[in-house]
Amino acid sequence: MTSSDVDRSGDGAALRASLSVGIAVAAYGLSFGALAVASGLDVWQACVLSLVMFSGGSQFAVIGVLASGGTAAGPAAIASAALLGLRNSLYAVRMGPIVGGPWWRRLLAAPLTIDESTAVGTAQPTLRGQRIGFWVTGGVIYVGWNLTTLAGALLGDLVGDVRQYGLDAAAAAAFLGLIWPRLSALQPVAVAVAAAVVAAVLTPWLPAGIPVLAAALVAIAVGITNVLGSRPVDARQEAQT
Amino acid sequence: MTVWQIVLLASVAVLALKVVGYLVPPKLMERPTPARVANLTTVGLLAALVVTQTFERAGDLVLDARLPAVVLAGILFALRVPFIVVIVVAALTAAGLRLLGWMA
Numbered sequence: 001m002t003s004s005d006v007d008r009s010g011d012g013a014a015l016r017a018s019l020s021v022g023i024a025v026a027a028y029g030l031s032f033g034a035l036a037v038a039s040g041l042d043v044w045q046a047c048v049l050s051l052v053m054f055s056g057g058s059q060f061a062v063i064g065v066l067a068s069g070g071t072a073a074g075p076a077a078i079a080s081a082a083l084l085g086l087r088n089s090l091y092a093v094r095m096g097p098i099v100g101g102p103w104w105r106r107l108l109a110a111p112l113t114i115d116e117s118t119a120v121g122t123a124q125p126t127l128r129g130q131r132i133g134f135w136v137t138g139g140v141i142y143v144g145w146n147l148t149t150l151a152g153a154l155l156g157d158l159v160g161d162v163r164q165y166g167l168d169a170a171a172a173a174a175f176l177g178l179i180w181p182r183l184s185a186l187q188p189v190a191v192a193v194a195a196a197v198v199a200a201v202l203t204p205w206l207p208a209g210i211p212v213l214a215a216a217l218v219a220i221a222v223g224i225t226n227v228l229g230s231r232p233v234d235a236r237q238e239a240q241t
Numbered sequence: 242m243t244v245w246q247i248v249l250l251a252s253v254a255v256l257a258l259k260v261v262g263y264l265v266p267p268k269l270m271e272r273p274t275p276a277r278v279a280n281l282t283t284v285g286l287l288a289a290l291v292v293t294q295t296f297e298r299a300g301d302l303v304l305d306a307r308l309p310a311v312v313l314a315g316i317l318f319a320l321r322v323p324f325i326v327v328i329v330v331a332a333l334t335a336a337g338l339r340l341l342g343w344m345a
Contacts, residue, residue: 028325041244049252052256055259058251058255077251087282089258090279111256165336166331172294172311179287179288182287195289211293215286219286
């Protein structure tokens, strides 16, 4: 194909960004798999979460809530995962015009629509670069994350108590790493602090999972009322970045 | 509920949310309020999960080797150390402290 109207200048950079992000994130599936079996899931249940849910934050939320609350905390585990998955809807809205094409291409893109694929995709300057960034990042993480989940779950079954290896601290650090880039303005910082306090205060009193949901309600209330928010013009710009 | 029911329901819910996003008219999410609520909900949930994952054990708050590991992780994230390196350092920190018998 020798078309001159296609801008290929960003292809290399998009590919490099996709592979470096993709491989780094996929490696982390090892600790998800190991923690999942430590939380009481079997190897297949851990794999189904990575194959179908495929959203790190939601997956860790499910096993975190199940680890402390057992199956009695099932509704809270499902609600936490779904609320955390809400941001993927937002990413999908943003990726729709970039993915383009017939309906089946968007259907194929849907499972791959996560933090990293959206971030790498939308960060590229050309449309081709954006598509490469999205599909390669999403594809590399999907394949890698599922392989490492399986490996981690099998290893976790063998090694027993993963606390000995600090994997519980690794999960806490992972949540911290996911929230870190989002703490760029006063409003998200205030929500993070308020949510952390609410979760800490409620944890000794309520069943596992409920304190996390209560913290989410605080965030939703702030979002609707826009307390501590920037002016409307700024908010529109934020919504697009 | 069984573990399988929880795993399948939660998985389908999260997948459906991704599909729904491609069906929503882009105009709706360009409005500030839905976008702000979605972003802040993520921040609130993650902050709560940092706290419970760091302090919670058997329905109570405890101080153990996870706290120094998470504090160190925060410092490393602030220094822009890559994600996977921070995760490994956090795990090694907690594992090392437990091996030494401190804050087990």
